[in-house]
Structure formats: C-alpha cells, structure tokens
Amino acid sequence: MSDAPDAWNDFARELGVRMLRARADKHMSQEQVAHAAGLATFTYRKLEKGESNPGTAANPRLRTLIALAEVLDLSLDELVPTPPKGLAPGR
Numbered sequence: 001m002s003d004a005p006d007a008w009n010d011f012a013r014e015l016g017v018r019m020l021r022a023r024a025d026k027h028m029s030q031e032q033v034a035h036a037a038g039l040a041t042f043t044y045r046k047l048e049k050g051e052s053n054p055g056t057a058a059n060p061r062l063r064t065l066i067a068l069a070e071v072l073d074l075s076l077d078e079l080v081p082t083p084p085k086g087l088a089p090g091r
Helices: 004-025 030-037 041-049 062-071
Strands: 051-053
Touching: 004 030, 004 041, 030 041, 030 062, 041 051
Parallel strands: none
Antiparallel strands: none
16 A cells, blocks of 8 residues: 555645636636635645645545535536545555
8 A cells, every 4th residue: 555645645636736727717716716615715725735734635525525616616526536546444
C-alpha cells in the first residue's frame, strides 16, 4: 500500500482542478462558491488546492461535496474523479 498516499494526493488534486474549472466556467470567485456552499473561504481555497492542511491531502465530507456540486451545477460524477484503487485497508 505504499502507493496509496500518492494516489490519494493525486485524487485530491484532481478534485481541486475540477472545482477550479467549474468555478471559472461559472465566473464565480472562491468566496462566492464558498459562501453559497456554506463553507469558510479558507476551507474552499484549501480544497481547490487539494489540501486540508499543508502537506495533507483533502478529505472533504460527503455533505461538502454535495453542496459544492449543487453550487457549481455539476453532478457528483462530474465533480468527483474516479477513486484510485488500493486505498482500502488490507487491499
């Protein structure tokens, strides 16, 4: 499972890229998306970077993902990348 942390980091960064592209397509600022989704702007910015804390990959709650998808007019499938394999313990 040594590849799991890198796979998760890549996954989190791809989620952030999708958020950024959708936000740009809607001509919204980070602050506007954050406010509409009920998030702090700081939290939204970190998610868009693929981080939760410096050096730690983002791991947003399902409620947060649903709120962001709604604000960005995306389905969850459009917002969330295909999860990497091998993240489950014991796999």
